[in-house]
Amino acid sequence: MKQVAIGIDIGGTNTAIGIVDRDGNILYEKQPQVPTPQKKDNPKGSEIISEELLNDFVTLLAVEIKSAIDVVSKINPEIGVMGIGIGAPNGNYYSGTIEHAPNLPFVGVIPFAKMIQSKFPEIKTVKLTNDANAAALGELIFGGGKGMKNFVMITIGTGLGSGLIVNGDLVYGHDGFAGEIGHTTIGRGTRTCGCGGTGHLEAYCSATGMKRTVYELLAKYNDTQSELASIPFNDMNSKIVFDAAERGDKLAKEVFEVTGQLLGEALADTVHHLSPEAIFLFGGPVAAGDYIFKPTKESMERFLLPIFRNKVKILPSSLKMGSVAIMGAGALVWKELEKQGL
Amino acid sequence: MKQVAIGIDIGGTNTAIGIVDRDGNILYEKQPQVPTPQKKDNPKGSEIISEELLNDFVTLLAVEIKSAIDVVSKINPEIGVMGIGIGAPNGNYYSGTIEHAPNLPFVGVIPFAKMIQSKFPEIKTVKLTNDANAAALGELIFGGGKGMKNFVMITIGTGLGSGLIVNGDLVYGHDGFAGEIGHTTIGRGTRTCGCGGTGHLEAYCSATGMKRTVYELLAKYNDTQSELASIPFNDMNSKIVFDAAERGDKLAKEVFEVTGQLLGEALADTVHHLSPEAIFLFGGPVAAGDYIFKPTKESMERFLLPIFRNKVKILPSSLKMGSVAIMGAGALVWKELEKQGL
Structure with missing residues (x-):
């Protein structure tokens, strides 16, 4: 029997569904992805509408999961589906619930894993967590974290x-x-965060944070020469900043410097908590390579206790942009089976 | 057979030695404590002197351990010594080494657990970690953390x-x-830390940090009315601040407010990492009760993501000031045996 896991990742716009084996090969991926129900379909947060949207969504996912299993079974009749892993915003691993997810139209605490489970009584392992946790498991089971015991x-x-x-x-x-x-709150923090807090790391060190830094620096220097000065706020993204930096744009380079410095400072605090072997960075801005890795590393080292210096690697994730969602969710299943000794 | 563990805690001035059973009863405690070798005995960091001081110290500890076992064996001939736990500054659990401890006269990386082990070949488990880690294990095995899976x-x-x-x-x-x-670095951080860093939590939220805050506030307000204004810097301690607060001294109360606010902010970051069930506070300033707990709790809640609010308890440690060192070091042994299924 060839063991496979179903991986599901509920994103803000679309939901990915795929099948992954124990070596991390993706045997199937639903294309196009399934649209995730939108908040605008339940703007007043009605519980009745929430329930309808939810039931329809679960039914649709069940159909897609079945069809995915069918497709893969035709190629390899020997497959055994060992479990379903789900990455979801505000996903609670212990209870399998999605709780008050700010970007989903579902109201309150949703027993999502149980709902999926009820459609597949023959599949014993259905587990759910948030997408970043799933990605970490993907890195652990399939990626650069293989064999490591402590990483971030x-x-x-x-x-x-x-x-x-x-x-x-x-x-x-x-x-x-x-x-x-x-x-977590970083030193100079005055920016508002999406969560309502102030000065959070995410308000600085994210694609959105980098965009905000572009305009903060333009305002600071009154820099009319930077090529970024001619691009509206709503059109800016980290790829544009990277391309400008590659062409030598000073301000674009400083955006990466600032982002890396703050990220490094925050990661030092994480090292002071956990002393990991490595920190993996994943995502769009990470493609900028040394522009982001160098200032991050330098800043982290500067903030570390001597005992931790030059010990912690900062590495690019070895997972691919397009496949991380399904591989992470699938890894959740494999980790579960490993814990059960299977 | 009555199972007991030897607990050793190497402090900056004295070293505690005791015997603790599996229920946390201290059956013996060496009084007076053994003096810890001092940095002034090896001011130039000579490796030869370091080795002498170290060998003498280990020999002395071995004598004291043997005499402790003798004393307890006379009362209860059935005792079986299951292990030796050691709390030490810059103690490395994995290697059993004390590494570059800034307050000890020993130079470099000292294989301390191995040295103690060699004096007691019949005792299989000799483990070492730093004192705060040992205290956490004491709380886990004997204290308020019993039955908890996640706490700080x-x-x-x-x-x-x-x-x-x-x-x-x-x-x-x-x-x-x-x-x-x-x-870890806290927001307003400009103070130098003992480690050489800047703005570290410990420079604010410690007995020393509170002392510094007293004089920072006296300077800020030019407060000649506070009773703390008549006490020299070198005579100040957190007990004096507490007593003044109890008598209604405004500045003394503000010292606790400021300390709690900063501690709460830092603990929020810890919750964002680990989401613990509880945070236990231990130590002298903790005796001030609500003066410190209230601002700490309020500040932590203010900095938490909504998903974590009103979930994490901040509790006083249930371990006693005088016994934490030996109980923590003893708990290190019991935890080790638990891992081995003994």
């Missing part, structure tokens, strides 16, 4: 997510929600 | 130490030195 995964996108591996397992904490480094 | 221990004394319990075990990290929350 940082996912940089619209926000900054994190997953912490301690003693070879993910840290879920008491309530299932551990690993929110993006909402 | 903060020890407030001259500095600020911490021990992190995740998934029921202590976090040692990749190199054995995890849990240095005292050296």
Whole structure:
């Protein structure tokens, strides 16, 4: 029998569904992805509408999962589906619930894993966590974290997510929600964060944060020469900043410097907590390579206690942008089976 | 057979030696404590002198351990010594070494656990970690953390130490030195820290930090009315500040407010990492009760993501000031046996 896991990742816009084997090969990936129900479909947060949207969504996912299994079974009739892993915003590993997710139209605490499970009574393992935690498990089971016992995964996108591996397992904490480094407070912090807080790391060190830094620096220097000065706020992204830096744009380079300095400062605090072997960076801005890695590393070292200096590697994630969602969710299943000794 | 553990705690001035059973009863405690070799005995950091001081110290400890076992054996001939636990500054759990401890006269990396082990070949388990980690294990095995899987221990004394319990075990990290929350950087941080860093938590939230805050506030307000204004810097301690607060001294109360606010802010970051069930505070300033707990709790809640609010308890440690050192070191042995299924 060839063991496979179903991986599902519920994103703000789309939901990815795929099948991954124990070596990290993706055997199937639903294309196009399934649209995730939108907040605008339930703007007043009605519980009745929430329930309808939710039931329809779960039914649709179940159909897609079945069809995915069918497709893969036709190629390899020997497959055995060992479990379903789900990455979801505000996903609680212990209870399998999605709780008050700010970007989903579902109201309150949703027993999502149980709902999926009920559609597949023959599949014993259905587990759920947030996407950054799933990505950390992907790195642990399939990626650069293989064989490591202690590392940290940082996912940089619209926000900054994190997953912490301690003693070879993910840290879920008491309530299932551990690993929110993006909402730690950094020194100079005056920016408002998406969560309502102030000065959070994610408000600086994310694609959105970099965009904000572009305009903060333009305002600071009144820099009319930077090529970024001719681009509206709403059109800016980290790829544009990278391309400008590659062409020698001074301000664009400083955006990476500032972002790296603050990220390094925050990561030093993480090292002071956990003393990991490595910190993996994942996401769009990470493609900028040394522009972001160099200032991050330098700043982290500067803030570290001597005892931790030159010990902690900062590495690019070895997971691919397009496949991390499914591989992370699939890894959640494999980690679960490993814990059960299977 | 009555199982007992030897607990040793190497402090800056004295070293405690005791015997503790599996229920946390201290059956013996060496009084007076053994003097710890002092840096002034090896002011130039000579390796030869370091080795002499070290050998003499280990020999002395071995004599004291043997005599402790003798005393307890006379009362209860059935005792079986299951292990030796050692709390030491810059103690590395994995290697059993004391590494570059700034307050000890020993130079370099000292294989301390191995040296003690060689004196007692019949005792199989000899383990070493730093004092705050040992205290966290004491709280886990004997104290308020019993039955908890995820909590944080903060020890407030001259500095600020911490021990992190995740998934029921202590976090040692990749190199054995995890849990240095005292050296995370806090927002307004401009003070120099004992480690050479700037703006570290320990420079504010410790007995020393509170002392510094007294004089910072006296300078800020030019407050000649506070009773603290008549006490020299070198005579100040947190007990004096507490007594003044009890008598209604406004500035003394503000010292606790400021200390708690900064501690709460830092603890919020720890919660964002680990989402613990509880945070235990231990040490002299903790005796001030609400003066310190209230602002700490309020500030932590203010900085937390909504998902973590009103979930994390801040509790006084249930370990006693006088016995924590030996109980922590003893707990290190019991935790080790538990891991081995003994």
